[in-house]
Amino acid sequence: MKLAFIGRGNVGTALSTGLARAGHEVRFGHRDPKEPVQAAAGWGEVIFLAVPFSGVEEAVRGIGRAADGKVLVDVTNALDQHMDLAIGFSTSGAEELQKKVPAARVVKAFNTVFAQNQSSGRVGNEQLTAFVAGDDPEAKGVVMRLASDIGFDPVDTGPLKSARYLEPMGIMMIGLGYTLGMGTGIGYRLVRK
Numbered sequence: 001m002k003l004a005f006i007g008r009g010n011v012g013t014a015l016s017t018g019l020a021r022a023g024h025e026v027r028f029g030h031r032d033p034k035e036p037v038q039a040a041a042g043w044g045e046v047i048f049l050a051v052p053f054s055g056v057e058e059a060v061r062g063i064g065r066a067a068d069g070k071v072l073v074d075v076t077n078a079l080d081q082h083m084d085l086a087i088g089f090s091t092s093g094a095e096e097l098q099k100k101v102p103a104a105r106v107v108k109a110f111n112t113v114f115a116q117n118q119s120s121g122r123v124g125n126e127q128l129t130a131f132v133a134g135d136d137p138e139a140k141g142v143v144m145r146l147a148s149d150i151g152f153d154p155v156d157t158g159p160l161k162s163a164r165y166l167e168p169m170g171i172m173m174i175g176l177g178y179t180l181g182m183g184t185g186i187g188y189r190l191v192r193k
């Protein structure tokens with residue numbers, strides 16, 4: 001297929017490399033006048049939007065009507081200048097809990113795992129990740145060790161604020177398991193080299 005990448009940065013380069021290797025034709029559009037956005041978008045059968053979130057509006061203006069009827073793949077993450085999500089999450093249940101019990105050391109963990117898999121930390125033979133977030137390193141360490149004791153692969157996801165992102169992962173898991181019919185024999189696993 002003819003694939004247009006709006007954005008020639010990390011993502012545009014990586015995805016286009018993989019797709020070109022698979023035999024697709026690729027072209028780029030960005031703010032360089034030598035590679036105009038509209039020309040690339042007009043040429044592509046599928047358009048990948050791979051620009052920073054702050055550039056989406058301008059890029060979309062550049063695409064204009066060229067995306068009409070076409071697949072437009074949004075690879076962007078809606079991040080603000082602090083690398084926080086610009087849309088959707090400015091707090092979490094865990095942070096609100098911490099406000100209610102300021103002297104406690106709140107740690108978010110296990111919310112992305114179905115109860116059916118919480119006693120083993122596994123789905124079949126596959127080890128699941130226990131994502132752990134908290135502001136107190138010692139408290140977080142305790143929870144990570146406990147997760148490991150169960151059989152999980154514990155992963156430190158940073159401050160309690162990360163619960164803003166872990167909580168939606170939990171909701172997604174419920175959606176996959178129940179609404180989308182995959183059942184509870186599923187779980188997240190972070191793959192590392």
Ligand SMILES: NC(=O)c1ccc[n+]([C@@H]2O[C@H](COP(=O)([O-])OP(=O)(O)OC[C@H]3O[C@@H](n4cnc5c(N)ncnc54)[C@H](OP(=O)(O)O)[C@@H]3O)[C@@H](O)[C@H]2O)c1
Pocket residue numbers: 006007008009010011012029030031032037049050051052053055056058059062075076077078079
């Ligand atoms: N990097 C990752 O691992 C990763 C993974 C998943 C998703 N994402 C998301 O994917 C998007 C791209 O990330 P990236 O890492 O590839 O960013 P990047 O390396 O900074 O590249 C951004 C590209 O967008 C172009 N650009 C910026 N503003 C533009 C505009 N208004 N119109 C047209 N082109 C514009 C830039 O080129 P010019 O300056 O020449 O215009 C550049 O080629 C972001 O939304 C990011 O959150 C990133």
